[in-house]
Amino acid sequence: MPTNADDRDGRWEAQLRKGSLDLAVLAVLWGERLYGLEMLRRLQEASGLELGEGTLYPILMRLKQEGLLKSTWVEAEAGHPRKYYWLTSAGRQRALRMAETWNSFTHSISGLLARVRDGAKE
Amino acid sequence: MTATLATVEKGSIQEYVKRVSNGLTGIEEAEKQDILAEINSHLSDRIEELRGQGVSHPAEQAFSALGDPAALASQFVAAARQQRASRSYAPWVLLRAAARAASTGAKGMLVFFVGVIGYGAALAFLVAALLKPFFPQMGLWVGSWGFVWGMKSDAVAGRELLGQYFSLASVVLAFLFGSGCTLLLQHLTRPSGSVLRH
Numbered sequence: 001m002p003t004n005a006d007d008r009d010g011r012w013e014a015q016l017r018k019g020s021l022d023l024a025v026l027a028v029l030w031g032e033r034l035y036g037l038e039m040l041r042r043l044q045e046a047s048g049l050e051l052g053e054g055t056l057y058p059i060l061m062r063l064k065q066e067g068l069l070k071s072t073w074v075e076a077e078a079g080h081p082r083k084y085y086w087l088t089s090a091g092r093q094r095a096l097r098m099a100e101t102w103n104s105f106t107h108s109i110s111g112l113l114a115r116v117r118d119g120a121k122e
Numbered sequence: 123m124t125a126t127l128a129t130v131e132k133g134s135i136q137e138y139v140k141r142v143s144n145g146l147t148g149i150e151e152a153e154k155q156d157i158l159a160e161i162n163s164h165l166s167d168r169i170e171e172l173r174g175q176g177v178s179h180p181a182e183q184a185f186s187a188l189g190d191p192a193a194l195a196s197q198f199v200a201a202a203r204q205q206r207a208s209r210s211y212a213p214w215v216l217l218r219a220a221a222r223a224a225s226t227g228a229k230g231m232l233v234f235f236v237g238v239i240g241y242g243a244a245l246a247f248l249v250a251a252l253l254k255p256f257f258p259q260m261g262l263w264v265g266s267w268g269f270v271w272g273m274k275s276d277a278v279a280g281r282e283l284l285g286q287y288f289s290l291a292s293v294v295l296a297f298l299f300g301s302g303c304t305l306l307l308q309h310l311t312r313p314s315g316s317v318l319r320h
Binding site: 035036037052053054055057058059061062065066073078080081082083 | 153156157159160161162163164166167168170171187188189193194197198200201202204205
């Protein structure tokens with residue numbers, strides 16, 4: 001049975017994932033044109049992140065409305081069209097800024113986490 | 123791949139898509155059709171993929187992975203609403219978005235209070251400007267007790283600072299509070315992401 005501590009850990013993890021979601025989607029589209037299912041596979045393969053399938057499409061709609069993505073329907077061998085997405089110039093700029101912030105944040109918190117790791121070994 | 127989908131699976135996809143469609147309220151028709159076509163395409167691909175992996179009931183698993191149709195539709199509607207609100211200059215649209223945000227947590231409550239206080243102040247200044255011609259005693263009153271923007275009690279002494287410029291100053295402040303609140307709410311109601319699962 002989950003404890004309160006487990007619940008709190010779960011909420012914290014959910015918030016962390018929520019905060020990294022836009023960056024993950026922008027990063028997976030870096031230099032590529034992909035359709036939704038391909039993005040889900042790439043996210044899983046490249047980072048182990050499993051984005052909820054029903055979560056991806058509303059996010060793609062929002063990022064497109066914000067002018068960070070463009071899309072087009074392409075007829076595929078599958079027998080039905082697929083909607084391909086790619087980054088706009090604004091999307092690339094946003095991805096760069098977010099990656100910079102992410103790297104800076106993880107670098108600065110790593111020092112603190114080293115102390116936690118050291119403490120756990122003792 | 124779609125060509126190999128069984129008729130019953132195509133029917134199931136159509137049923138799922140229809141249920142999503144029922145929940146897509148307030149979304150423009152062209153955008154709605156685009157969303158539904160993408161879900162259709164996703165499910166067709168996903169069912170074929172799962173069948174290739176030897177899954178016994180690929181359609182059921184594909185629907186399960188995409189989630190409840192009504193919940194999926196509500197995510198699209200929420201994203202569209204947030205987007206509309208963050209671009210809108212209409213106080214009622216922004217306040218509605220802020221009211222919805224209020225139920226999501228402390229930050230949402232703060233956004234809502236910013237909206238209520240900001241627009242409330244703008245309205246109060248506007249009303250003060252409109253009342254000035256009918257109530258000449260309206261003004262910026264100061265005294266040893268502090269100051270008041272409006273009418274002071276006859277029981278306390280004070281002097282009025284703005285005179286005939288009171289209405290103009292009230293309109294300027296109403297504009298500043300109203301536009302400032304609008305820009306702030308547009309920024310604060312701008313959508314962020316959703317939840318990743320690992």
